[in-house]
Amino acid sequence: MVMDVITAANARQASLPANAPHVIRMEVGQPATGAPAGAVAAVQAALQAGLPMGYTEAFGLPSLRARLRRHIGEWYNLDVDPSRIAVTVGASGAFPLAFLAAFDPGDRVAMATPFYPPYVNILTALGMVPVMLETGPETRFQPSVAALEQLHPRPDGLIVASPCNPAGTMLHPDELAAIARWCHENGVRLISDEIYHGLHYDAPLATAAAHSPSAIVVNSFSKYFSMTGWRIGWLVLPDDLVRPVECLAQNMFISAPHIAQIAAEAAFDCTAELQANIARYRRSRDLLVQALPAAGFPRLSPAEGAFYLYADIADRTNDAQAFCARMLRETGIAASPGVDFDRARGHHFVRFSYCGPEADMAEAARRLANWR
Numbered sequence: 001m002v003m004d005v006i007t008a009a010n011a012r013q014a015s016l017p018a019n020a021p022h023v024i025r026m027e028v029g030q031p032a033t034g035a036p037a038g039a040v041a042a043v044q045a046a047l048q049a050g051l052p053m054g055y056t057e058a059f060g061l062p063s064l065r066a067r068l069r070r071h072i073g074e075w076y077n078l079d080v081d082p083s084r085i086a087v088t089v090g091a092s093g094a095f096p097l098a099f100l101a102a103f104d105p106g107d108r109v110a111m112a113t114p115f116y117p118p119y120v121n122i123l124t125a126l127g128m129v130p131v132m133l134e135t136g137p138e139t140r141f142q143p144s145v146a147a148l149e150q151l152h153p154r155p156d157g158l159i160v161a162s163p164c165n166p167a168g169t170m171l172h173p174d175e176l177a178a179i180a181r182w183c184h185e186n187g188v189r190l191i192s193d194e195i196y197h198g199l200h201y202d203a204p205l206a207t208a209a210a211h212s213p214s215a216i217v218v219n220s221f222s223k224y225f226s227m228t229g230w231r232i233g234w235l236v237l238p239d240d241l242v243r244p245v246e247c248l249a250q251n252m253f254i255s256a257p258h259i260a261q262i263a264a265e266a267a268f269d270c271t272a273e274l275q276a277n278i279a280r281y282r283r284s285r286d287l288l289v290q291a292l293p294a295a296g297f298p299r300l301s302p303a304e305g306a307f308y309l310y311a312d313i314a315d316r317t318n319d320a321q322a323f324c325a326r327m328l329r330e331t332g333i334a335a336s337p338g339v340d341f342d343r344a345r346g347h348h349f350v351r352f353s354y355c356g357p358e359a360d361m362a363e364a365a366r367r368l369a370n371w372r
């Protein structure tokens with residue numbers, strides 16, 4: 001559905017006269033900014049120096065893995081041996097490695113609805129069985145130990161994401177710690193998608209790796225580091241899955257792209273630029289959190305992180321797809337209907353992404369204020 005909205009938004013933009021107001025892209029989930037300048041410069045220098053771009057070790061360049069260890073130490077005050085860190089082809093490349101190593105066909109893997117659709121699609125393609133935990137505003141669309149206790153039989157795994165896509169909400173450190181402990185004690189393999197870490201605005205951050213020796217952490221350079229197209233991510237693995245994931249990675253990917261690993265390592269030294277991106281997201285978030293309720297979207301999930309606002313539009317429509325199509329037609333704003341993220345309730349939700357240019361977000365607020 002999101003891909004259909006992107007196609008429709010492209011078609012509308014192409015059909016507009018040159019002087020018409022442009023389509024504002026609030027359906028996309030990727031930063032409008034490119035890779036930080038220091039990352040690009042490192043790549044240029046490596047190419048200039050004629051560095052051969054061969055395969056790296058399956059788990060990545062040792063220097064990048066050492067830098068990731070430092071990063072994990074700085075952000076979470078946690079020391080992870082680099083032997084447990086695997087560089088991957090984005091978070092997307094990490095998921096099949098993690099799922100194949102952790103689960104067998106037929107295993108049941110729980111997650112909160114609404115969810116990031118590839119969790120379900122990849123699990124299903126691998127013969128695993130997604131189990132939906134319906135969540136709502138009372139738990140900020142996040143799972144809880146209480147909800148997990150209700151699952152019979154116990155699932156084999158649980159995927160959490162904090163901040164999450166599409167709701168933009170977080171598991172607060174005590175909540176994540178409780179879930180991680182519960183999973184470990186109950187033999188439920190926890191997979192924590194931490195791709196939006198760094199893009200969080202108020203609540204403090206925690207990593208599942210600090211709270212469970214059996215959890216798998218997935219992360220990426222796509223969001224905080226603004227490097228979607230470079231296709232680099234990483235896994236923090238529990239000891240028992242290091243070798244299985246290494247064997248899978250050797251066979252499935254050989255390695256992540258060498259050149260992108262060089263860029264990723266350099267991105268750690270671009271903090272000022274990355275913080276400026278986040279300051280922009282924060283301003284856009286603050287503006288939209290004020291403006292959207294006045295524009296007829298009063299039921300927003302708390303915008304704690306990532307760059308998404310998830311709006312319950314039950315009082316306006318029961319057909320989010322038609323609603324988004326009309327919004328695109330009448331206001332020139334593209335947003336995603338909730339159906340991709342929640343097959344049962346998504347028809348009365350819309351996801352707005354605010355990672356686009358700041359001026360566009362302000363213009364979106366103006367356009368929506370005049371639209372019903």
Ligand SMILES: Cc1ncc(COP(=O)(O)O)c(C=O)c1O
Binds near residue numbers: 093195220222
């Ligand atoms: C929650 C979540 N996890 C993973 C991904 C995939 O990211 P990557 O670009 O690292 O493959 C996305 C992309 O939007 C996402 O929203």
